[in-house]
Amino acid sequence: MTPHHRLSLAEIASGFCSGALTPEVLVESLLARVDEIDGRLASFVSVDTDGARRAAREAGARWAGGVAFGPLDGVPVGIKDVIDVAGMPTRCHSRTTSDALATRDAGIVARLRAQGAVIVGKLATHEFAIGGPTFDLPFPPARNPWNLDHHPGGSSSGAGAAVTAGLVPLAIGTDTAGSVRNPASACGIVGLKPGRGVLPVDGVVPLAWTLDHVGLLTRSVEDMAIAATALGVDLAADAPGRVGYVRHFHDRDMTASAEVAAALDRVAEALGATEVTLPPLGDFALVNRVILQSEGFAAHAERFRERPEQLSALTRTALLAGAFTSAETLIAAYRQRDVLTAAVDRAFDAVDLLLTASSLEVACRIDDPEEIARTYMLQARGPFNVTGHPALAMMAGLSTGGLPLSVQFVSRMGEEGRLLAAAATWEAALGGPAFPPIG
Template sequence: MTLADLSLRSLGTKLRAREISSVELTRWTLDKAEASNRALDAFIRILPENALAAAEKADRDFAAGIDRGPMQGIPYGAKDLFDVAGLPTTCHSKIHKDAVATRDAAVIEKLSMGGAVLVGKMATHEYALYGPDVQLPFPPARNPWNFERITGGSSSGSASAIAGGVLRMALGTDTGGSIRTPSSWSGTVGLKPTFGRVSRRGCFPLSWSLDHCGALTRTVEDAAVALNVLAGFDPLDDDCADVPVSDYTSGLGHSVKGMKIGIARSLLVTASDEVLAGIERVADLLRHSGAEVFDVETPPLAWFGTIIRALLLTEGHHIHEANLRSRVHDFGPLSARRLALGAAYTATDYLACLKVRRMLAQRVSAVFSGCDILLCATTANAAPRYSPVPDPFNPQGPSMTNPFNVTGNPAISVPVGLNSEGMPLSVQLIGKLFDEKTLLQVAQEVETLSGWTEIALPDYTA
């Protein structure tokens, strides 16, 4: 067992008992990050001086009896869309390679105030949009389970570092699935909170109406611990919701007996046979635990894909329009071509999409009037192999993560086993708006019943 095998809770217990110091834990993490990065490229920038200074402060606070919360003294990483004062927020792009932030992002502030230790900035797809693209200033992060498979995006570095046994938690963003997709393909847990649950202030945007901030973690319990730190109202973020925050760990370990779980069949139309078999297995496990599991009817998957594509490209083009006009050749070719599509949408198109989006959200809300949780897949297949990237001018197939960026519901990807080629498979669970507590309760039951907690991380060094 290594330090990476200890949960966030266990690490916190050992730190408070002075069985290990934050400096020792941080030095181990920094060494592991440096060594693993030769293979994984999960980190754009490793921060030894900043990290050790934060670790020393955490140890001083522990010695003085000051308890700042569950992440105190524990290392984490941040996708390089989050501002950290004095450091560049590169967005994995040549254009922002030297864009030094003057203030911490809201979630970085929360973690710093809670005594957490930032050890590095993580690789992403350029502007969280499209990839992997090798024609960028930094290499794409690799999948520790198999270097011939992609990690998924756009929170690729965060997923790679967790699956690679370097970190227990790393920050990510999710506009159409960018937390949940890499989590699915790397065998990690990815929680997209409710829209507005976590502040986006200081995080470089892709789509104002679709972006969510959250965490990728090793386990569901780790996800609950992280959300306890990240969640909360930020009056400086106009889209942050002033809604009470729960103790998200308080439902963990409770029975799912009597819960109503709806299988969203219409969202599974692109799923492979192996993924569908995983869904049925999880459904059976939940039934045996006393949950009521039944099929529900949602709008078709393609409807959500059409709406999210239009909103993302229109809003993304608006954000990047000036640089597209003046520095288009400084973008990677994939993101430049994808963002260019946004210019084709009219104001009438955009307003029509907003109208349909409202209807879709109402339809999903009606489904939740009859169930507590929705069950579907996160991705249609296990991680695909590296291959020539499709033409970004051609429409992509709808993603099973898209619907819940459209509606804003909390959604989590939970690994449940390995496929016939030894790659992780996952399911996606969706909760009612602002009910992450119940979502995490069911997610942990799925994680445990599936046997995932008994599966070791990949030995990518071999």
């Protein structure tokens, strides 16, 4: 019998429907798993045991009465702690926030509750979703279930760790420069950033208003299709179509490790991809940086004025440059964003899907800040926060050191279904989702 923490969303719904499994039993099992192993992972910053049990009982009654809301009814979910959940604090992994309880659910949490999902608790992040991990914050950083000495990606770090370790089958994160796709890449799971505006961002503590997206993390592509559909993502475009390989991102603009490059070539061959060209990766990175720093400082200027010493050193370094960015520079970045977006749109005249690197190296050790800073920049996710196009990251294989390698797919606006079609093809070639030693 498959252990509860390895059940897919389809298996969970089937069990609920047949009565072989109940939401109450599943929630108790996963709460016990959190108690058992999360002391080592640090993926959760708070767990709402009573609320989860209550929601599970209500979901159980609906399934028993034949009036379940859908496949997410009774499913345990974790929420990144920059997203408001009514009755829980939103601390953002920061000393500058309070323990005041949110009075209303964020838009994405309201959608989850409308589907009957069980909110288990709030998940670790980096301070205000900026970057990390660091050890000068009020909560410890989450760790990678494949190797606890390595980081799990971020800033939706707890979301990646919790899904990978089987603490929840679905987690909600945010993605401003790749923060859903980074943990998916580092942890070998599936991370979807739908197109800009597809999932609501109200009730999310902002990092950069025009770059912020809400995204989903699941263990498998099938799970992602179930969750995304339930939450309002249109997956009607259900074939990958013609695939364009943006090789220059990782072999000319930046340099990927040999193992990552070889894995990307294998994915490209499996999908019959042909090479295409976009603007250089550095052009996207510059625009992302200017906008993120400027909007990020504006979003958190009060904290810098009133209690900067309570912010982490990384947060201060990352955002303070935004205080000195001129209006001329910011407006130029906004205009260049339009140019870059148009260039990506033109690429879709020749192909239906883009294949790119996600992380150019595997996740490094969590206790090496210099290596974290170096490798965090070696990524190709930020371009699609700049342009807003849908993007999905997933495992491309395992390194010789036993850590996940990754790949990213990008589609036209409104064609998230192509991402999942390509991802399903590659996942099947890998033999299905992989499980880490901890799970």
